[in-house]
Amino acid sequence: MGLIKSIGRLFGAKSAPVAIDTPEKLAAALGAGYETVTGQTISTTRAMQMTTVFGCVRVLAESVGMLPCRLVKETGRERETASGHRLHQLINMSPNGYMTAQEFWELLMVCLCLRGNFFAYKVWAMGHVVELLPIDPGSVKPKLGDDWTVTYEVTFRDGSKRTLTQDDIWHVRLFTLDGLNGLNPIAYARQAIALGLSTEEHGSRLFTNGAVTSGVLATEQQLSDEAFTRLKDQFHGEHMGTANAYKPMILEMGLNWKPISLNAEDSQFLETRKMQRDEICAIFRVPPHLVASLEKATFNNVENLGLAFVNYSLVPYLTRIEHRIRVGLLSEKDRANHYAKFNAGALLRGDLKGRYESYGKGIQWGILSPNDCRELEDLNPRAGGDVYLTPMNMTTNPEAGNNEN
Template identity: 75%
Template sequence: MGLFKRIGSFFGAKGGPQVIDTPEKLAQALGAGYETHSGQRVTTSSALQQLVVFNCVRVLSESIGMLPCRLLKQTGRFRLPATGHRLYPLLTMAPNSFMTSQEFWEMLVACLCLRGNFFAYKVMALGNVVELLPLNPDIVIPKLKDDWTVEYTVNFKTGQRVLTQDEIWHVRLFTLDGLNGLNPIAYARQALGLGQAMDTHAAKLFTNGAVTSGVLQTEQTLTDEAFARLKTEFQGEHMGVANAYKPMILEMGLDWKPISLNAQDTQFIESKKMSEAQICGLFRVPPHLVASMEKMTLNNIEHMGMSFVNYSLVPLMTRIEHRIQVGLLSEKDRLTHYAKFNAGALMRGDLKGRYESYGKGIQWGILSPNDCRELEDENPREGGDIYLTPMNMTTKPESSDADKTKA
């Protein structure tokens, strides 16, 4: 597709003209992605083709997708599931007719990681949200108006529409203007471009493996015809991974001199590791979760897992929970209702550690036996709702009154 055709398709004859007011939108119009100093063009698709990026996005998306999200109602000091609210089944089971809640949360987190924003169209009925339809972030343009209200220009296939906050649910990442979430791929394009360049270089090394692993040497002078024939035969029979370890038939005093791994190749491997570590830092994913076990021990893996929950997942979950309360609940309901992801499943230790903590919780009256059984997905037992209090921790007012009477 030519330059003018790409620009013309971006403006769109059906959807109406779009304003190109940022370098990212210009790159999108040209189909070029984000230019980098390494010479690589970084796009969402090309970044996701890097294995470490794909693994980081998948770990974050699936980790939050597996957690239950419930709508709770606060009544005084008590919090109970708001099962009677129309929003409850959307968060816990299916937000629309073609997605489960797990798939929906996974898509939401993936959009945040790769685009910085997630948009969904709210289907309303009697003042309640009854369905959430995800939108491609590429077709939505947020705008803050002079009266401090937000409108969203959405380029549907049927044409362009301007929608309000009452019709669009917007979840954003870290933002500088309060409206648009920053795109991690755009702002980390230099590191991602370096990673793409290293992957391309490594692929060429394996494709031309014989050339980088040794040289052909002879004291004789080869004619142009002999040199061309040798080059053609050598490239066809001995270059590439598929031709590795094939025996060579050498003539005219040719000798094969193998070359071991040099300092530049060693530095390349170290640079590749550093690039992968930077990408893990971009998404705040511990390296061991993307199969990089270097410098990992049994002692620090557990702490790294807890750090992943506290500093990687909790910020995302809190961001989503607040947007649910503000964007999906009415002004009246948001005073008493709120959404909550249950991250307890990720914080659970082994069987021995869980049972020891349950024992302490029951001993000090924090938990009842049925509370512990519920955490283990077991049915309650009769008499298991009693909260114990240690005898040495109670004030025993009735005993004090009896002692005064005796005195």
């Protein structure tokens, strides 16, 4: 079902909410700006121009996007993939006609990281959600009524507005102060981001004006207007910009070059940039080594840093999304024994030697079968590989209890 046709037909509106299906539309959708003490107005698109912000958002979005999400049916103690359920196809393969599941989860994470909220219109058919259509977060205003029901005021491109319910809108949000609206990380961290952008701008201007230290040309003689103009034009033409850095200066009439400013390292410029990079990583809870800051990463701790990223950075997002899938996309009947689950196992896998040693222990103690291990390695099952071993020295002896009596 096409995006514009489905929304327009269901709403009866002339124009549909903005569909985020191109980079340009995504850039236009990501929010208004926030004033800072540096004088810069920080918007989400402006924040993304800072390499650390871009890197953190990209790491989080692509990490979640690469994880398979499946719908699980629970029957007693048995769990199996509900591959026949319509929702499983949406969250595992394609939530709509123009996006893959990976693209959809990446977009969801981008909206959470830059806006704190993600909205999608739910297309229902025969009691099941059959399509999820992303909506510009800036065009939706959640409201909590006096009767504790949630409504969403959606603004269309033609300026018209519609009030929809939770049956129509799927809302995923970050942690909140009011229980309804997710906090915007960019708005709350705008001062730190503005400082980081200001240091980048300072560095760019430094190298634009030349790699040599700024200073003055001094002489005891009085230059004529013609000589002053010629000297100024010659100096700007031959010694400004990085292409002219370190060129020797030819001075006349007793002119001397006197540096008057500190270099970048003396003014703590590089240290300031490092500090801002670490602060931005802390905002998004991304280990610095994942955005190419390897100062504190070693061969001894990089694996633990990776595990910490999964457990403390990704898992909160994953569980948040899983719960919203169960509450917002499943019918009341299916909600009782169905739930969504992201498989983060691929991110937790160690090296080949470590994995095979772990598989060996799992098989030895009857936790895994050989075919379970082969499935984890994307290998086909083998005959007789579904047997679970039981160590002889760990076998229970029911007769022992009877003899004691």
